[in-house]
Amino acid sequence: MSDYVTVARDGAIAVITLDNPPVNALSHHLREPLFKALEAARDDAAVEGIVIACAGRTFISGADITEFGTPKALASPSLPELCALLESLPKPAVAAIHGTALGGGLELALACHYRVADKGAKVGLPEVKLGLLPGAGGTVRLPRLVGPEKAVAMIVSGNPINASAALEAGVVDAIAAGDLTADAIAFAKARVADGGPHVPVRDRDDKIAPARADLSGFEAAVKEATRKTRGLEAPLACATAVRNAVTLPFDEALKKERELFIGLVNGVQSRAQRHLFFAEREAAKVPGVSKEVQPRAVKKVGVIGAGTMGGGIAMSFVNGGYPVTILEMSDEALDRGFATIDKNYGISVSRGSLSEEAKAERMGRFSRTTNYADLADCDLIIEAVFEEMGVKKEVFGRLDAIAKPGAILASNTSYLDVDEIAASTGRPQDVVGLHFFSPANVMRLLEIVRGDKTAPDVLLTALTVARKIGKVPVVVGVCHGFVGNRMLGARSAEGEDLLLEGASPEQIDKVFADFGWPMGPFAMGDLAGLDIGWRNRKSLGKTAAIGDALCEAGRFGQKTGKGFYLYEQGSRKPIPDPEVAKLIEEKARERGVNRRDISDDEITERTLYPMINEGARILEEKIAARPSDIDIVWTNGYGFPIGKGGPMFWADTEGLRKIVERLEYWHGKTGKDVFKPAALLKQMAEDGGSFSGRPAA
Numbered sequence: 129m130s131d132y133v134t135v136a137r138d139g140a141i142a143v144i145t146l147d148n149p150p151v152n153a154l155s156h157h158l159r160e161p162l163f164k165a166l167e168a169a170r171d172d173a174a175v176e177g178i179v180i181a182c183a184g185r186t187f188i189s190g191a192d193i194t195e196f197g198t199p200k201a202l203a204s205p206s207l208p209e210l211c212a213l214l215e216s217l218p219k220p221a222v223a224a225i226h227g228t229a230l231g232g233g234l235e236l237a238l239a240c241h242y243r244v245a246d247k248g249a250k251v252g253l254p255e256v257k258l259g260l261l262p263g264a265g266g267t268v269r270l271p272r273l274v275g276p277e278k279a280v281a282m283i284v285s286g287n288p289i290n291a292s293a294a295l296e297a298g299v300v301d302a303i304a305a306g307d308l309t310a311d312a313i314a315f316a317k318a319r320v321a322d323g324g325p326h327v328p329v330r331d332r333d334d335k336i337a338p339a340r341a342d343l344s345g346f347e348a349a350v351k352e353a354t355r356k357t358r359g360l361e362a363p364l365a366c367a368t369a370v371r372n373a374v375t376l377p378f379d380e381a382l383k384k385e386r387e388l389f390i391g392l393v394n395g396v397q398s399r400a401q402r403h404l405f406f407a408e409r410e411a412a413k414v415p416g417v418s419k420e421v422q423p424r425a426v427k428k429v430g431v432i433g434a435g436t437m438g439g440g441i442a443m444s445f446v447n448g449g450y451p452v453t454i455l456e457m458s459d460e461a462l463d464r465g466f467a468t469i470d471k472n473y474g475i476s477v478s479r480g481s482l483s484e485e486a487k488a489e490r491m492g493r494f495s496r497t498t499n500y501a502d503l504a505d506c507d508l509i510i511e512a513v514f515e516e517m518g519v520k521k522e523v524f525g526r527l528d529a530i531a532k533p534g535a536i537l538a539s540n541t542s543y544l545d546v547d548e549i550a551a552s553t554g555r556p557q558d559v560v561g562l563h564f565f566s567p568a569n570v571m572r573l574l575e576i577v578r579g580d581k582t583a584p585d586v587l588l589t590a591l592t593v594a595r596k597i598g599k600v601p602v603v604v605g606v607c608h609g610f611v612g613n614r615m616l617g618a619r620s621a622e623g624e625d626l627l628l629e630g631a632s633p634e635q636i637d638k639v640f641a642d643f644g645w646p647m648g649p650f651a652m653g654d655l656a657g658l659d660i661g662w663r664n665r666k667s668l669g670k671t672a673a674i675g676d677a678l679c680e681a682g683r684f685g686q687k688t689g690k691g692f693y694l695y696e697q698g699s700r701k702p703i704p705d706p707e708v709a710k711l712i713e714e715k716a717r718e719r720g721v722n723r724r725d726i727s728d729d730e731i732t733e734r735t736l737y738p739m740i741n742e743g744a745r746i747l748e749e750k751i752a753a754r755p756s757d758i759d760i761v762w763t764n765g766y767g768f769p770i771g772k773g774g775p776m777f778w779a780d781t782e783g784l785r786k787i788v789e790r791l792e793y794w795h796g797k798t799g800k801d802v803f804k805p806a807a808l809l810k811q812m813a814e815d816g817g818s819f820s821g822r823p824a825a
């Protein structure tokens with residue numbers, strides 16, 4: 129056989145074991161020997177049944193995503209050919225699933241006659257998260273096992289289900305009581321003893337027959353599953369393919385699935401989402417931290433501050449399994465903080481995403497104090513106190529006095545200089561920034577701010593803990609606003625002038641919504657509260673004609689029922705307000721600004737292009753290690769549409785030459801620094817380079 133496939137015999141059962149580290153992806157070098165092993169088992173009269181198992185930590189994790197876009201992806205034997213061979217076998221084939229059977233891995237298992245799972249296994253079809261759909265029969269086989277409604281929900285969400293749910297739904301036939309392979313062999317022997325027939329999934333129609341008679345239930349499931357797919361093609365293609373599985377004969381539906389898959393895999397949205405898949409993993413690899421470095425042990429976490437951020441951060445660590453002590457200055461503040469935490473968990477329970485028992489268990493992981501000394505045994509202490517350097521330094525001074533040697537001291541600052549904070553302690557090597565995004569218990573992004581003196585093992589510990597609590601970590605350098613907020617500043621810089629010169633809040637927000645952002649900057653400002661920016665500007669001695677006027681009038685946004693928009697009682701729907709239009713015109717008149725029609729393209733050039741430019745400056749200053757890190761920050765922390773791959777990936781598709789030309793035009797016209805093209809960006813545009821390393825658009 130080959131290093132990737134070995135075949136053993138247990139009586140009349142051929143046990144085919146795959147071994148393609150790290151996750152048994154169905155690379156071509158695995159597909160070929162597997163195909164040969166299946167043919168040999170088929171033709172060997174002494175073999176009466178087959179088990180397919182995997183070595184290593186998981187069953188097949190899917191097609192080899194690195195092969196997409198190369199001839200290997202479709203090289204024979206393809207995954208569909210493997211599935212067809214499995215389904216044609218005259219003897220029972222059993223998949224032995226441990227770890228995760230995902231994508232093509234589950235599709236191969238669905239082409240087996242039976243599936244036995246380890247109790248800790250998970251199965252799923254996550255292709256939609258790569259801008260794809262299951263392209264090896266998943267959309268036609270899964271509905272035949274679980275019914276079209278459940279199938280379309282699984283395929284459009286892309287989320288895996290655990291072994292017990294898979295057994296209940298009918299995806300797997302049994303859960304191993306002991307050793308998975310032994311149980312799978314015993315299962316195969318029992319099926320051989322039964323004498324069959326071993327009906328392949330393709331021939332089972334009972335679960336889809338009802339929908340064939342009445343599609344209304346299925347269409348309702350489609351409507352629910354595709355509710356939030358804003359501009360993405362893959363979720364809709366997934367639903368179409370499952371509908372075909374119901375309404376068309378198997379082979380016809382399979383053919384159409386392939387056509388839909390080929391259409392998606394060559395499209396920019398899938399390239400963008402595959403880029404993000406690998407970018408997220410790259411971001412967790414920190415240049416300059418050698419393989420020998422080990423993370424410090426973190427068993428107990430302290431959080432200072434029980435406000436919105438502190439409470440959310442504390443929940444994140446508790447959700448990741450850590451015991452957390454929350455410190456506040458008073459019992460009343462602690463009471464308020466824990467009431468909010470309890471309410472947040474209560475919402476999850478009412479939504480059915482958390483059981484009462486789980487809530488009680490998590491609440492039991494918290495402890496509370498008003499005494500710094502109670503944090504002395506914490507391995508990691510993070511502060512989420514008021515965003516003011518003096519306050520931060522006071523907190524770190526106290527931590528320095530009580531924290532045990534080797535404890536990691538972290539700041540949740542959004543903007544401030546972590547080096548300056550570190551310098552206020554005698555242990556700058558133990559200080560790091562952990563910038564969570566609000567709501568901290570929900571948002572996945574975590575900017576890990578590396579100070580000049582932050583020790584490598586502190587950095588590695590932060591990355592390890594971040595992934596344990598389900599965050600997406602990106603290591604960033606020290607500057608005002610790090611990566612995300614610094615680029616947000618560039619994206620927002622022209623907002624007021626665009627309004628004064630003739631655009632309306634609703635026009636600008638529509639340009640953003642059409643681009644795929646969850647909402648535009650002005651609706652977002654109303655949601656977050658305009659007073660936050662107003663306070664920040666005042667602390668920096670800055671002004672904003674319109675934003676300040678709105679706040680001076682008490683128009684803070686949704687929380688006051690008025691901001692850039694009007695909000696009806698209890699509604700979050702932004703309504704354009706003629707009062708705001710009048711205010712803008714008045715401010716323009718005061719400044720002698722002649723208003724004019726402003727095109728949507730101009731809005732893009734004066735908001736998104738400066739953002740790309742700031743990203744290039746961030747790369748020049750090594751505040752971010754790679755362009756794809758910036759893409760991960762923006763798609764996980766600010767709602768940059770994943771179908772566009774993040775700002776730097778999108779800039780490649782927009783064309784760096786075009787971006788530089790337009791930045792130079794606006795720089796010439798306004799003289800504003802935000803338009804002055806970064807040297808790196810100019811150089812890349814001249815050289816025809818690209819941020820994603822692919823040929824320029």
Ligand code: T1G
Pocket residue numbers: 150151153186189190191192193194207228230231232233235254255258260261262263264266406409410
């Ligand atoms: N192909 C290639 N490389 C992969 C891979 C894959 N499918 N999955 C993981 N890797 C790499 C990953 O880049 C990393 O590399 C290493 O393996 C460990 O991954 C036809 C078309 C399986 C749950 O979408 O969800 O099948 O950084 O850090 O946290 O219909 O990997 O070490 O160099 O994520 O333990 C569908 C994707 C493919 C599953 C394990 N399948 N993978 O998580 O390890 S499309 C997926 C995962 C498809 C068919 C369609 C996770 C994991 P490096 P990791 P992990």
